[in-house]
Amino acid sequence: MGEKQLISTLKYMSAIKPAFFLSEIIPYLDDPMPLFKVFSIITPQLPGLGLMAKKTGEDFEIVKILPAKPYLLTPEEYSRQKEYFTERALPAALAHSIEKYITKKVGKDWNDPVIIERLRRAIVAQKDDYWKPAHKRSLKYIKGYSVLGYLAYHFPVYFMQTGHLLMMLARDGLLKKNMTILDVGTGPGVVPLAIADFYSRLDGAEATIYSIERSEEHIEAFTYLRDAIVPGVGRVSIKSPVKSDIRSMDFTILPDKIDLVIFSNSLNELPETTLDVRADIVARISERLAPDGTILITEPADEQNATRMRSLTIALQKKGLFIYSPCSFIWGSTCTAPRCWSFEMAPAIRLTQLMETLAHCNDSYRYVNTDIKYSYAILRRDGIRKEKFRVPGRSKFLRLSKLHLHVGKRINVAGLKMSGELGDARSHVFKLCDGTAKTPVFAVLPSYHITQRNDLILSAPYGSILELRNVLVRYNMEHDAYNLLVSRNTRVSPANKEGRNS
Ligand SMILES: C[S@@+](CC[C@H](N)C(=O)[O-])C[C@H]1O[C@@H](n2cnc3c(N)ncnc32)[C@H](O)[C@@H]1O
Structure with a gap:
């Protein structure tokens, strides 16, 4: 409880003040503790909260980490x-x-x-x-x-x-x-x-x-x-x-x-x-x-x-x-x-x-x-992520962890393209991931099914977030994996980045 309360107080203070002394949070704690103990508990958590501590006399000043200006190529x-x-x-x-x-x-x-x-x-x-x-x-x-x-x-x-x-x-x-x-x-x-x-x-x-x-x-x-x-x-x-x-x-x-x-x-x-x-x-x-x-x-x-x-x-x-x-x-x-x-x-x-x-x-x-x-x-350590996209709340996408309930059916999914070409010229295969599946999932596109509406799966770079509408779920027993058949009726598009970002 002590540590939890400490971290939430720290979060609260940092939300309302750009900088504050660590000693300021002690009066808010149900079980006040010495400053050095507070410091040792919060130290590993600070970068994840986007904060850093500067020793100032007997106290510590807590300030927000301002990321250095990136070096952007001309x-x-x-x-x-x-x-x-x-x-x-x-x-x-x-x-x-x-x-x-x-x-x-x-x-x-x-x-x-x-x-x-x-x-x-x-x-x-x-x-x-x-x-x-x-x-x-x-x-x-x-x-x-x-x-x-x-x-x-x-x-x-x-x-x-x-x-x-x-x-x-x-x-x-x-x-x-x-x-x-x-x-x-x-x-x-x-x-x-x-x-x-x-x-x-x-x-x-x-x-x-x-x-x-x-x-x-x-x-x-x-x-x-x-x-x-x-x-x-x-x-x-x-x-x-x-x-x-x-x-x-x-x-x-x-x-x-x-x-x-x-x-x-x-x-x-x-x-x-x-x-x-x-x-x-x-x-x-x-x-x-x-x-x-x-x-x-x-x-x-x-x-x-x-x-x-x-x-x-x-x-x-x-x-x-x-x-x-x-x-x-x-x-x-x-x-x-x-x-x-x-x-x-x-x-x-x-x-x-x-x-x-x-x-x-x-x-x-x-x-x-x-x-x-x-x-x-x-x-x-600071928790920033390359992609902030989150699947919108009431979207019509199925989590990849639920594929076993939909074998033989056509569904919509959103996920990251997580491989280069794993197949060949006749049948293109790419790993897909949405962070939920325990069994590997692959998008399979036979070459005779390639259309302008689905060929993004071929060209999208590694790590892109894609939406695949109307894919057929198949279970591959030999590899204990799910294949999502991308057919000429499938639409592949970039994830709607207008969706909820967090
Ligand atoms: C495969 S080489 C990689 C070299 C280089 N980083 C590269 O990408 O080509 C692995 C290196 O890690 C070093 N290495 C392996 N175990 C190590 C250890 N316990 N401490 C320090 N170096 C280690 C090896 O001596 C070797 O030079």
């Missing part, structure tokens, strides 16, 4: 970024530095057939390891070749993927003019280098990037590439990584008021940890965030890693973080993300010279990695 900056993404190529200087680093490490030309064969073996070993059961994965990056294989095979795709994610943050107004960024599990500096590259096409934005990495070999590659590519003085400063293990490190050594924390493909490398331990690591790092800071988690798109990441975001909500995107709970329900396999896609990258050389062999497909598919989530 038309020129947009067109530079667009041109870069159209190229789909790793920047030439970076590709060249990776080759030079391999040459330096192995003491022979990177394209010497013996070295190329060793790189091939390292790539295959790494992929085999990836697909092992969690407790059998090695993931140590102790040997030089494991990092060289990473540079050849994974680096280009993850680098370009980071660019797409940064573009999304920019579009959403989540970048600031001057940012402190932390990259957790940075490997050879994929994310910091991608940020430096992205910022090189901006005119005025600045960033200081910190990172954490436990592998010495990765840190060596990181340092080499950073020094080769990023000017020592410039608008982006990349600090040397903190060599540490995130399972045991003291996060208070990190800067406070971090604007953006990125976990890129790193949380799946804690396979022995439970969901709760991983959530705890993210939550503890999030304590270093600025009140209007952002957390970006991205993981590979395969079913196991993507579904685990989604469950992690749900666990993080219980630890005081809020999902900003891509999920949107349009019925105001609490989602448990059961079997939620959702991922975003971007155009495939061009082969690097190194990848092309590796692929000069019989089973070339093993050494080519160009597809960009990733699962991501953005979380914040």
Whole structure:
């Protein structure tokens, strides 16, 4: 009762006053308590209420968080970024530095057939390891070749993927003019280098990037590439990584008021940890965030890693973080993300010279990695959400959790498009979610049913909220999922954003 009353008093005070002292709320409490106790109870709740505390003498002043002005890209900056993404190529200087680093490490030309064969073996070993059961994965990056294989095979795709994610943050107004960024599990500096590259096409934005990495070999590659590519003085400063293990490190050594924390493909490398331990690591790092800071988690798109990441975001909500995107709970329900396999896609990258050389062999497909598919989530402490749409009160839409009662019938639904193409040219399939279903739901559009009234399902971007009118409900026993048949009689339209916003 004490805590509940305290929080509602805090909400009340903040609604009527732009700033007040914490001591002012004590007389309103049925069970008055010392100021320090009040402070310790409210501290974790403050960002979620859009408030922050400033120590003032013996008291604390409570003020509203005023989010920093977003760094919005100018038309020129947009067109530079667009041109870069159209190229789909790793920047030439970076590709060249990776080759030079391999040459330096192995003491022979990177394209010497013996070295190329060793790189091939390292790539295959790494992929085999990836697909092992969690407790059998090695993931140590102790040997030089494991990092060289990473540079050849994974680096280009993850680098370009980071660019797409940064573009999304920019579009959403989540970048600031001057940012402190932390990259957790940075490997050879994929994310910091991608940020430096992205910022090189901006005119005025600045960033200081910190990172954490436990592998010495990765840190060596990181340092080499950073020094080769990023000017020592410039608008982006990349600090040397903190060599540490995130399972045991003291996060208070990190800067406070971090604007953006990125976990890129790193949380799946804690396979022995439970969901709760991983959530705890993210939550503890999030304590270093600025009140209007952002957390970006991205993981590979395969079913196991993507579904685990989604469950992690749900666990993080219980630890005081809020999902900003891509999920949107349009019925105001609490989602448990059961079997939620959702991922975003971007155009495939061009082969690097190194990848092309590796692929000069019989089973070339093993050494080519160009597809960009990733699962991501953005979380914040201040509770802002990308989409504020809520299904209007008396609407004629059926919750996806009620589909089992309507198998064989035609219905209307509203939901987010939560995947890229999962089908093929003959039958298009997309994951749909409205935050209520416990069983996966897919919209299925056979190509011969495509019309101008329903083709929005094909072109709408990932995360769009759509209304589907007149879809036929089918149960797919083999996959324990519901398919909503989009036929030529179905109308697909953007969600009515005039609907109730909250
Ligand atoms: C797959 S790599 C991802 C590298 C980079 N972030 C990217 O997206 O390409 C995962 C990285 O996390 C690091 N890592 C794994 N477990 C870690 C831990 N417990 N503490 C610190 N770093 C860790 C690994 O050493 C590795 O460099």
